Amino acid sequence: MELLIVVIVAVVVIALAAAVAPKVGIAGPLILLLIGGAVSLLPFVEIGEISPEWILVGVLPPLLYSAAVALPAIEFRRDFGPIAGLSFLLVILSSIVLGLFFVAVIPGIHPAIAVALGAILSPTDAVATSIVKRLGVSRRVVTMLEGESLLNDATALVLLRTMIASVAVATSVTGDADVGVGFIPAFAWGVLVAVVVGAVVGILNLRLRALIKNSAANTAVGFVVPFIAYIPTEELGGSGLVAAVVAGIVTGQGAARWFSPEQRRSDEHNWRTIELMLEGAVFLVMGLELNDIVTQNIENHNGLGTGLAVAAGALGILLAVRAAYVSLLVWLQSRRARGRQRSRLEAMSERIDQIATGEAGPGSTAVPTGPTDAIATASAADDGHAGRRAPRGRRRKRQGVGSDLVDLDTPRGQRRISAMRARVSRALNDLDYYQASPLGWKHGVIIVWAGMRGVVTLAAAQTLPRDDTSDRALLVFIAFAVAAGSLMLQGFTLPWVVRLLRLERPGDDSLDRAEQSALDGDLRDAAVAALTGPALRRRDGSAFPDELVAVVGSRMVDPPDELPTRDLLELRLAMIDAMRGRLNELSSGGGYSTPALRHALAELDADQLSLELRLDDED
Template sequence: MEILVVVIAAILVIAVATALAPRLGIAGPLILVLIGGAVSLLPFVQVPEIDPEWILVGVLPPLLYSAAVALPAIEFRRDFGPIAGLSFLLVLLSAVVLGVFFMIVIPGIHPAIAVALGAILSPTDAVATSIVKRLGVSRRVVTMLEGESLLNDATALVLLRTMIAAGAVATTGVTGDTEVGLGFLPAFAWGVLVAVVIGGIVGYLNLRLRALIGHSAANTAVGFVVPFVAYLPTEELGGSGLVAAVVAGIVTGQGAARWFTPEQRRSDEHNWRTIELVLEGAVFLVMGLELNAIVAENFENHNGLGTGVAIAAGALAIVLAVRAAYVSLLVWAQSRRARGRRRERLESMSTRLDELAAGRAWAPPTDGRRRQNRRRQEPLPVDDPHVQRRLASMRARVSRAMSDLNYYQASPLGWKHGAIIVWAGMRGVVTLAAAQTLSRDDTTDRALLVFIAFTVAVGSLMLQGFTLPWLVRLLKIERPGDELLDRAEQSELDEELRDAALAALEQPALHRRDGSTFPEELMQLVGSRMAEPPDDETTASARDMLELRLVMIEAMRDRLNEVTSGGGYSTPALRHALAELDADQLSLELRLGDDD
């Protein structure tokens, strides 16, 4: 009963703190840490020691999964190179540099544990993304920060687990440090490979299974267990269950538009947003509750808090310095990419494909002899279905590459954007949760290490979070005009979807969802007016018009799925259009249900 009361109180505190944070101008996580710290000081409160396994297994998989489901796929693909660099290379580099620093300033710490603490401090938090969005910074910067905060969590946690295992092996004396060091890279690669394979399979099976389950409550229940289904078998095979949860979330998020019903998509969006809110808040609240014991132990074993605060300040400075150096190289490389001469090559390829399709050109020669006798070749047999598929595939790739290039040139990265990326790299919930996974068996300095992680996370949120708006104003970054672009893009996409609906009306035999055909007089009556919602005052066939509208929505959704892979529209525009179609369909189905 006491546990139930504590859980209820914690959820209420998280909800109230989240609601009050915007009004107070303070980040919600900081409010929760302060509340937890204040409660821990009450003499009648006894905070039990929390098993790190609960954080690792019960909190992090669904937390990372929920973030992966909402990942913007198109923009993520376009900037996967720099995102991967920030998520993998920068994390590894930061962890190693921090590990060297900790070995210097913390006497007697094992090298593997030092790197493990560096891995805990390396991943950035998604809280920066919400701040940057409100400041009107380029959407490309927001996407890079979102992708980084998702993927670097998995990298850091894989590295953390590997280093803790290495430290444990070296401590027991089963093998030497050299052997542990040589075994790190294969273990890391195996952990990621197994996770990607199992996460992809679980994500795909999740899509197919939930598409077959009609009961909404049962469907939601299946969705809740997906991150754990990906996590557990991956861990048993020696992989990273957290990476598997991320991969399963990405696969599920990108396939939801094609496989799930409107009700499923809307339910998932709200459910996972709620789960993410509660789990993130719980981690910060638990950290505050444990603060009193951590501080007391540091006073007892390390002569106060000065040692931990000084080490944390140095670690935060190193993290920012390493990040600044890496992002400088990244921005330079991306600026060179945007200035490349790829447009001329892509336009030439597009022209060539047009000539091939029209029969006015020959296929490219495959060897020197054919190159010399090029004029003797026959035109490409464009009537061949295989050739048509090849040409369509090549057209799609060229069109996608052209859209990507337009994206790079419309939103270039400059040194000002690089400064925002550097300063927005705050530490947060994953750093706190990962620090909780350190047990006393791993290191005798657990209280000091956890306090360092706590100080870096909270100090980063306070220092960078409060000053990030000031930095944007200081740099005078021009607003990208995304609102105007969004409206123009949305109008263009809506027009394309209306054309798809009108094209469906021209089919000779249009069927209801139950397979029956619509009355011919209704089809003549509707015409092009089906691009608009039906009029309830139409007398003869109000129900038929509702059914016809549902068929049109299905045609528009099919067209939306087709253009999604082309890269011509941004993820926000596609998701907005899908949300509108889902809302229309749910409204029409409700009205049809009322008619029954």
């Protein structure tokens, strides 16, 4: 009964903190951290030891899965390189530098344990994303921070596990440890297994839940997906967290094609609630453990001076290494946005059009079979290279016959031309994105200062072995102090830093409305085109009356009220299916942002649910 009361009170506190946070201008997790710390000081409150497995296995997989489902995939793909660098290279670099620091300042610490502690402190927390979103920072910065927080946990935990294993093997067999042995193979295997298992689970999730029509049963299956991805991956020696993230990304991108509108809306609300509760619970527990951790270090280490000094130095090193890495990252991204490739891409597009229309001269009725040949053929007109002689081997390949070239008049040739056009169009859209949202030094400052530590750092610190780790209580306190200090210092000052930098808000409402209006026009055109096509059918497969289609088409898909109600409702549902099909095509081209695409999908889903409800009333 006492546990039930504690859970009820915790849920109420988390909900109230989320409701109050926007009014007081403080992120909800930070409020919960303060509340937990205050409650831990009460003399009648006794907090038992909480196993880190509850967080690593019970909390992080669904939390990361929920964030991955909502990840803006188009923007994530465009900035995957920088995100991967922040998630992998920066974590490893920070861990090594911190390991050297701990070896220098903590007497007797094992080098592998020092690197392990560095891995514990290296991953950033997703709470920064919620703070940055509320501050109106560039969507590109938000996507990079969100992607980093999803992927860097796995890097840190794999490195931590490898270092601890090296200590155990060395002390039990040879008495000496080689810190670097086994990390690269273990890391590569962990990621490979995670990606494969996560992708398979995500695909099976889409297929299975598409067959389950009962909404309650469908929701129940959805809740266990992150654990289904996590458990077998861990058993195979992979990273279960990466598997949960991959399963979430696959599910999020396939939901528009496989799930019903009711499933999509239900998932959105359910996972938002789960994310709020789990994240809030972790930060509340973090605050509740504050008093106990402080007391243990005072008793075992004659005060907190040593732990606080080392934690302050570690936090300073983390910020310095992150600042240096982000500076290089921003410089590289600024070069990428200068648009030097635009003329080449436009020349490619023009050349492809010439090949498709037969205006490219002799040999234009054949197209290359591979992407390399496509680029070579299309780039012949770029930057004055059209008059140059190609290498002999390449000329022979272009002019050859048989397996090297595909006849343009065949379906395969048409598909090849379409694929080439889509590839060039997507590259141009990506370039427009980089130029419209360039990364400057101000954005770099936000990326650096938003790199807070939190949930993973606290949970991972508890996994340090009790028998093989000397001064374990000190190391756990250092991890807690870095996480708490980072959240308090950076979390509370991040709004002030944004105001000081005077960053412009990402676009204005008129630009957002313009993009949405253009997308609505595309979908409307698809609906009008479907009215005259053979694919527009009732749900039972029968055709609509010609007079109904003609009247609706003449009114530009705004049908008159005097038409038969059931026929009209079914026709509108068929048009929504056509618009959703067009929306799925546009989602892969990169011409529209993820928020615009998701908003349009939500509108179509809402319209479909309303129409289906009216159809039920007609029956």
